[in-house]
Amino acid sequence: MRRFPLLVALLAGLVSPVQADQLADADVAGWLARMAAAERAHSYQGTFVYERNGSFSTHGIWHRVEANGQVRERLLQLDGPAQEVLRVDGRPQCVSGAPAEQLADAAPLALRQLAAEQLAGNYELRSVGESRVAGRRAVVLLMLPRDQHRYGFELHLDRLTALPLKSLLLSEQGQLLERFQFTQLDSLTPLSEQALRPGVSCLPIKSAVTPLTTANHWHAGWLPPGFNLLAAREQAEPASTAVLTWLMFGDGLARFSVFIEPLQGASVVNTRSQLGPTAVVSKRMPTAAGEFMVTVVGEIPPGTAERVALAMGPAQESTP
Structure with a gap:
């Protein structure tokens, strides 16, 4: 230990x-x-x-x-x-x-x-x-x-x-x-x-509780030990074919979320910051279906958040 x-x-x-x-x-x-x-x-x-x-x-x-x-x-x-x-x-x-x-x-x-x-x-x-x-x-x-x-x-x-x-x-x-x-x-x-x-x-409001769903087409190739998927959601943007994905992971104390958004030609840059206990890391990800922005936000060290972001990928392209 x-x-x-x-x-x-x-x-x-x-x-x-x-x-x-x-x-x-x-x-x-x-x-x-x-x-x-x-x-x-x-x-x-x-x-x-x-x-x-x-x-x-x-x-x-x-x-x-x-x-x-x-x-x-x-x-x-x-x-x-x-x-x-x-x-x-x-x-x-x-x-x-x-x-x-x-x-x-x-x-x-x-x-x-x-x-x-x-x-x-x-x-x-x-x-x-x-x-x-x-x-x-x-x-x-x-x-x-x-x-x-x-x-x-x-x-x-x-x-x-x-x-x-x-x-x-x-x-x-x-x-x-x-x-x-x-x-x-x-x-x-x-x-x-x-x-x-x-x-x-x-x-x-109707409800802010998001149940675990099977509509998740993304896979984490690596997660910190002890963290498990708590909730997932995919949502189509209005007047667009783009689908936004939200995943939340936790270890019983800390939590972090992963947001995945298709770029559709938008120009963005990788970022890394920390506000108190919350790390925010965004990474561009090229895939067979186009480029996506993967953003990890949560109560984990920035280096860990960056590793999670780099390990995300479409389920059909990811390997354990």
């Missing part, structure tokens, strides 16, 4: 000294299971800050578990551009301020479902003690990458509810890529109907 001594030291240095004996590694799976169940076990409201690429934003969240087990959730950006989304059981019902698909998957990593059995093959899972976030005691978990194709993750879970209170995403060099942190959390006060009512600019 490849070691990341600098990353381990930096992550460990961001938490308070251990107040009790170090938790057993097996406890990590238990805490992640509690975290996965917490969404349907606890209603809460609060405020959290989100930082990426040196930019901060503040958000309000109202999360209620109904008597029938249904989960209703409203998120509202409190500064900067007005953005809002209302979800029912994770499916967006209305959005404002950004495209539906962008807000649907805009949640920080800490608000995603994580499973130890899915992560263990690609991350070393550790319990490293306790911290205090938003006035609440928390346990601190580390997820250290076993290779160079993903980032390290630090997660602080509320001792009482197992809800995520704070998370940090760091590169191997110790660069902070993403921060999520509650500044206030109330899991005791009942939520009113008014609190979950979206503003008038929150426009209804």
